[in-house]
Amino acid sequence: MIYTVTLNPSVDYIVQTEHFTEGELHRTTNEAKFPGGKGINVSRVLKRLGVESKATGFIGGFTGAYIKDSLKQEQIQTAFIEVQEDTRINIKLKTAVETEINGQGPTVDDVSFQKLVDQIHQMKNDDILVLAGSIPSSLPQDVYQHLLQLANEQGASVVVDTSGKALLNLVQHRPFLIKPNHHELGELFDVDIHDVDTAVFYGKKLVEQGAQHVIVSMAGDGALLVTESAVCLATVPKGEVKNSVGAGDSLVAGFLASYVQSRDIAEAFQIGVATGSATAFSLELCTKEEVDMLRPQIMMNNLG
Numbered sequence: 001m002i003y004t005v006t007l008n009p010s011v012d013y014i015v016q017t018e019h020f021t022e023g024e025l026h027r028t029t030n031e032a033k034f035p036g037g038k039g040i041n042v043s044r045v046l047k048r049l050g051v052e053s054k055a056t057g058f059i060g061g062f063t064g065a066y067i068k069d070s071l072k073q074e075q076i077q078t079a080f081i082e083v084q085e086d087t088r089i090n091i092k093l094k095t096a097v098e099t100e101i102n103g104q105g106p107t108v109d110d111v112s113f114q115k116l117v118d119q120i121h122q123m124k125n126d127d128i129l130v131l132a133g134s135i136p137s138s139l140p141q142d143v144y145q146h147l148l149q150l151a152n153e154q155g156a157s158v159v160v161d162t163s164g165k166a167l168l169n170l171v172q173h174r175p176f177l178i179k180p181n182h183h184e185l186g187e188l189f190d191v192d193i194h195d196v197d198t199a200v201f202y203g204k205k206l207v208e209q210g211a212q213h214v215i216v217s218m219a220g221d222g223a224l225l226v227t228e229s230a231v232c233l234a235t236v237p238k239g240e241v242k243n244s245v246g247a248g249d250s251l252v253a254g255f256l257a258s259y260v261q262s263r264d265i266a267e268a269f270q271i272g273v274a275t276g277s278a279t280a281f282s283l284e285l286c287t288k289e290e291v292d293m294l295r296p297q298i299m300m301n302n303l304g
């Protein structure tokens, strides 16, 4: 089973306005809400690709209830832990550019956190744990390291998709996959990454430090897979980006959906990139048909 953990889920409120000027009243030309948070997006895309997962994490209040109901309607298994305060609302403002305002989220108390630890103790060999998204301020910033070690003890494989320096302390525990984008990779080493060679150099450093597979996504400039034995650059198809929210999560979901079926890393990478692009080119998260259509357009170049 694939378990996705979203420590800080969100209701994503997507609003479109013709323009945005600070201090003025705006009326939307379009609006929508979705259950969000990175792990939840991974579960939603896995479902669309025909792969079961169980979504867990902390939810609360009317916004938390909305997330639980939405996932139930999509027939996604959940094991959320209820906390006192409301789940956050993240605003995604679409004008000519995309602007995001992400909320802080509810406090997670010790008793609730222990329930998550208990869930991870139930995991088995061959299970996959996806730890994705930001860490609420009420939890220690090394919480992913702690959860990763627990999952390792259970024999599970762990995928981590988060930003910030905490990722550097994680890699020594041999996560199965980490997926920084090129900005996040640069932040880890205090450098700016503008070209593939530099991304390869720092991707290899993460592998040397313990990560089993590193995918560096570079939005419209392609994606890089670095492992102990290979470096591969994938192109992305050309198309109109309608909504990049969740594109990175879709890449992770596409990779896992393929990997659990074929155990073929190169194929999983190609399908992952197609899934990321399919979401970038859709208003919402992608469908399987959209992924299948884009897959042949992803060119894979071996760099060593």
Ligand SMILES: Nc1ncnc2c1ncn2[C@@H]1O[C@H](COP(=O)(O)OP(=O)(O)OP(=O)(O)O)[C@@H](O)[C@H]1O
Pocket (backbone or CB within 6 Å): 180, 181, 182, 217, 218, 219, 220, 221, 222, 223, 236, 237, 238, 239, 241, 244, 245, 246, 247, 248, 249, 251, 272, 273, 274, 275, 276, 277, 278, 280
């Ligand atoms: N302009 C684009 N054209 C084609 N594909 C894109 C584009 N932008 C994103 N993608 C697809 O989405 C994947 C992830 O994008 P990106 O590198 O922006 O990740 P991210 O920053 O983690 O995403 P996000 O945080 O928005 O979910 C890319 O590897 C690619 O497959």
Ligand SMILES: O=P(O)(O)OC[C@@]1(O)O[C@H](CO)[C@@H](O)[C@@H]1O
Pocket (backbone or CB within 6 Å): 008, 010, 012, 035, 036, 037, 038, 041, 090, 102, 132, 133, 134, 135, 245, 246, 247, 248, 249
């Ligand atoms: O604040 P975080 O946890 O870093 O990111 C949360 C978030 O921006 O990530 C998802 C897209 O990747 C959205 O569904 C959600 O609103």
